[in-house]
Amino acid sequence: MSYKDLYTSDSPKISTGGKESNIYVLGIPFDFTSSYRPGSRFGPDSVRQAYWNIEIVDRELNVNAENIPIFDLGNISPIMSVDGMIDIVKKVAGEAFAQGKVLGSIGGEHLITLPIASQLKDATIVVFDAHFDLRDELYGLKVNHATFFRRLLELKQIKAVHVGAHAYLDEELQFARNLGVTVISQESLKNDRRFLLDALPDNPLYISVDMDVLDPSCAPGVGNPEPSGLTYNELFNALRSLKGKKIVGFDVNEVTPPYDPSGITSIAAAKLFSILVILSWVGING
């Protein structure tokens, strides 16, 4: 033990364990295809800073995330192209999954989910988002944060459940139905917190949360806010109902600090991240 070990830290990394931990954390500071309000590249470190400073014990699940070993890999290196980000994240996520790690990622825009989820086999992806992200293209770009879910489904290698969409085109809903996506409205969650659990198939879950699924009064700092979304407890309770399910990975995305002057969106994302860490831990350890 040296003074360096005693008095310096890796902050803002949020490791509570070493490389042997079952849960890895990855920051993906990427927002190149943002269509409205850019800045989610600042999300990973902002969410980490909040994670350090809020209480991450969940009284409903009765688990303290501080006691769960997680290993923070840091952020992917700055990259100046969509293809480059997709290539790098595929490799890092693929390696983590091959090692049997649960990978918890912090975006970045929602496009980060495409390279991660493309590395999954025999899993169901559960997406929380005010939007479907099922457009075929946006502003001439085929691969961007409004098309990521369509590009993922076109791979035809993963079952999908979508929760909370209320800002979408008719053709997006039709496309979701045609491809067999289970679509769960936010009204269903408001009325019954177990609705989601009952709708899920049996295989392991990958959970992706676009922070814009929350109402902008709860989460104003996102790239594409859509009024009339979920409250904190509607979202958190739906997730808490998944306690005991096996989770192979998760991500929290679209936190956009330049539009989040009070920091409340990063704080909500950190709380959400802690719930997902707890659920992953319970899924591994029972």
Ligand SMILES: [Mn+2]
């Ligand atoms: Mn969205």
